[in-house]
Amino acid sequence: MSLWLPSAPCTPRACVETGTRSTTAVPRAVLRLTLVVALVLTGVALSPLGARIPAGWVRRWCRTVVRASGVRVRITGTAPPTGGLLLVANHISWLDVPLLAAVRPARMLAKTEIRGWPVAGALAARGGALFIERDRLRALPATVAHIAGELRAGAAVAAFPEGSTWCGRAQGAFHRAVFQAALDAGVPVQPVRIRYLSHSGGAASTAPAFVGDDSLITSLWRVATARGLVAEVDVRPVLPPGTCPDRRTLARAAQQDDPGDEDRGADPRSTSTCGHASAVHVGATPVPPPRVPSQTRRAGTRRNRGRGARAAPAPDSARPPHVGGC
Known part of the structure; x- marks a missing residue:
């Protein structure tokens, strides 16, 4: 793997909740996983039908897969438009894939390694x-x-x-490459916010997180044995084509449209519009130097002027940092 690939500091040991399991958790988990496997195999069998399957059926099937694993689903927000559309979301768990498809069935962008996964790889292909x-x-x-x-x-x-899964209490920056495709195609971008709660209206839960060296089997079992998990999917307002001039501002707008920005340290006064694209995460936003009277600037030495230039980086060079919190 190349060193430039996105990565997250989240690990199962440091970030993921395990909790205690009752004696009834194992039979319940076995039943849940049996239902999930049966639903996935049904999807594999029907997948050759492709576009002939109504989109409404696909959405219900995806919600049923998540519900069968013991996670309740709550989808809110605006309905996605028809036609070409780029759906983007934060990434926490393998559950994110069926949850996004429950919003609108789409061709998923996936790493090549998934092709070799048993069952899930065939379904994805x-x-x-x-x-x-x-x-x-x-x-x-x-x-x-x-x-x-x-x-x-x-x-x-x-x-x-983000290019990698995060635990949910921390989140990475949106990388820009995929947004260039939306600009080139002239299609809207639909931001989606996903988060997992310990129960309806409760605190955030990291139990569904699939991070670090966690195995898929371990993550499946942890979700199946958990109780009271809720997946909240907030479909944010669409960003129409032409709203943003470049992929950098489009990526920032898609992520800042996320109501969790305040939790990550973003300026709550910033907006998601591209006209305010310079309002990024606190700590990454360059602060302009104070205005200096012209006569003082003329009197300054070359050495001081050089220091002043270095103290004010150009806005386009600022990148939101990976946020810790695990």
Whole structure:
């Protein structure tokens, strides 16, 4: 794997809740996982039908998969538009995939390693997933062009721009490459916020997080044995084509449209519009130097002027940092 690939500091030991399990947890978990496997196998069997399956059936099937694992689903917000659309969301768990499809069935952008996963890999391939080689930087322009072509053809494409899973209490910055595809295709971007609660209206839970060296089997079992988990999916207002001039501001707008920005340290006064794209996370926003009278500037030495220039980085060079909190 290349060193430039996105990564998160979250690990199962440091971030993921385990809790105590009652004696009834194991039989309940076995039943839940049996239902999940049966539903996934049904999806694999029906996947060759492709677009002939009504979108409403696909959405209900995805919600049923999440519900069968013991997680209640609550979807709020605006309905996604029809036609070409880029769906983007924060990434916490393997549950995020069916949750996004429950919002609108889409071609999922996935790493090539998933193709080799048992059952899930076959389902992803037959479901039209767009597999990308994340460790080949030279392949990125062709990947962006391919995604843009699918968007122009009227397909919905779902992506997790963080590039890695986070525990849910911390979140990474949205990377910009996939947003270039939306700009090239001239399609809207639909931001989606996903979070998991310990119970309805309760505190955030990291039990569903699939991070670090956690195995899929371990994560499945942890979710199936948990009690009272709720998945909240907030579909944010769409960003129409032409709203943002470039992929940098489009990525920032999609993430700042997230109501969890205040939890990550963003300026609560900032907006998601591209006209305020310079209002990024606190600590990453460059602070302009105080105005100095012209006569003072003329009297300053060359050495002092050089220091002043270094103290005021250009806004475009600022990047939101990875936020800790695990």
